[in-house]
Amino acid sequence: MAAKAEEVDVDGVAVRLTNPDKVYFPKLGANGTKGKLVEYYRTVASGPMLTALRDRPTHLQRFPDGIEGEEIYQKRVPEKHPDYLETCRVTFPSGRTADALKVTHPSAIVWAAQMGTITLHPWQVRCPDTDHPDELRVDLDPQPGTGFAEARTIAVDYLKPVLDELGLVGYPKTSGGRGVHVFVRIRPDWDFIAVRRAGIALARELERRAPDLVTTSWWKEERGQRVFIDYNQNARDRTFASAYSVRATAIATVSTPVTWEELGDADPDDFTIATVPALIAKRGDPMAEMDSVAHPIDSLLEMAAADEERGLGDLPYPPNYPKMPGEPPRVQPSKKVAEHWDEHGNPKT
Numbered sequence: 001m002a003a004k005a006e007e008v009d010v011d012g013v014a015v016r017l018t019n020p021d022k023v024y025f026p027k028l029g030a031n032g033t034k035g036k037l038v039e040y041y042r043t044v045a046s047g048p049m050l051t052a053l054r055d056r057p058t059h060l061q062r063f064p065d066g067i068e069g070e071e072i073y074q075k076r077v078p079e080k081h082p083d084y085l086e087t088c089r090v091t092f093p094s095g096r097t098a099d100a101l102k103v104t105h106p107s108a109i110v111w112a113a114q115m116g117t118i119t120l121h122p123w124q125v126r127c128p129d130t131d132h133p134d135e136l137r138v139d140l141d142p143q144p145g146t147g148f149a150e151a152r153t154i155a156v157d158y159l160k161p162v163l164d165e166l167g168l169v170g171y172p173k174t175s176g177g178r179g180v181h182v183f184v185r186i187r188p189d190w191d192f193i194a195v196r197r198a199g200i201a202l203a204r205e206l207e208r209r210a211p212d213l214v215t216t217s218w219w220k221e222e223r224g225q226r227v228f229i230d231y232n233q234n235a236r237d238r239t240f241a242s243a244y245s246v247r248a249t250a251i252a253t254v255s256t257p258v259t260w261e262e263l264g265d266a267d268p269d270d271f272t273i274a275t276v277p278a279l280i281a282k283r284g285d286p287m288a289e290m291d292s293v294a295h296p297i298d299s300l301l302e303m304a305a306a307d308e309e310r311g312l313g314d315l316p317y318p319p320n321y322p323k324m325p326g327e328p329p330r331v332q333p334s335k336k337v338a339e340h341w342d343e344h345g346n347p348k349t
Contacts, residue, residue: 025250
């Protein structure tokens with residue numbers, strides 16, 4: 001017999017909860033149930049997580065039967081949904097549209113957990129203007145042979161100094177896995193193409209300063225044992241795990257904002273659904289001031305223009321995108337015929 005549904009109060013909104021004893025994280029046993037996941041999200045939703053997600057179209061990474069079951073990446077809110085939910089119309093690279101979850105109240109976050117959502121993935125825009133990002137996102141993605149220690153070193157020793165030189169304030173967080181994410185609040189004055197171009201310029205500057213440690217190569221065969229700066233995370237419909245989102249790991253790690261000082265000694269496995277609420281209560285939210293200043297990206301676009309003058313133009317988009325203006329051919333390097341390409345990877349005419 002199915003367990004009886006109950007209702008939980010989330011800042012004045014009643015959210016229906018079913019099957020709270022279902023185990024989502026088997027390694028954690030009774031501490032890894034759906035009820036524990038909902039309890040965690042209920043704790044953080046009213047404060048820092050709502051700040052991170054407010055008015056953002058958000059996709060849901062769902063595991064209705066736990067992390068060892070089927071994964072559903074849901075971009076659309078079901079037609080039948082509670083009245084307290086709001087939606088936001090987004091346009092995908094294909095030109096198709098969808099009504100995504102728009103987070104405006106903690107109940108939306110708890111509802112997502114009730115639906116089996118482990119991780120919430122927000123866009124870098126705020127509704128209703130879904131064409132102009134207000135975040136520049138830097139994704140430090142360790143490749144085989146590297147890990148969190150290497151990503152942390154790049155962030156602290158190379159990325160932060162570059163941001164400081166440019167007068168930009170970055171806010172780091174653990175990815176919940178081996179990577180590091182850094183957000184920069186920017187003015188919503190540029191479209192996705194320009195913001196992605198700015199992200200490429202920043203990534204290339206890191207690559208110049210640490211060529212043995214950093215790569216911007218989209219092609220895995222060229223990356224080696226370096227940290228990949230995934231510039232395409234600034235493209236339309238590419239999303240990060242939000243701050244304070246749980247990840248589908250055995251110990252229920254959490255993508256957790258940290259100060260730059262904390263990042264230097266951080267271990268991503270220390271941040272879990274069992275530990276993060278107490279950490280927030282103890283020292284607050286390191287991203288609390290992120291909305292206080294929105295930066296221009298003119299300096300990064302000037303760097304991009306200088307790169308272009310040196311023959312460094314655009315880089316490949318993900319394979320599901322239509323061919324973009326100025327984009328180089330999406331041909332894997334090992335499949336190129338050498339005499340047909342110049343030294344910059346562009347086709348000879």
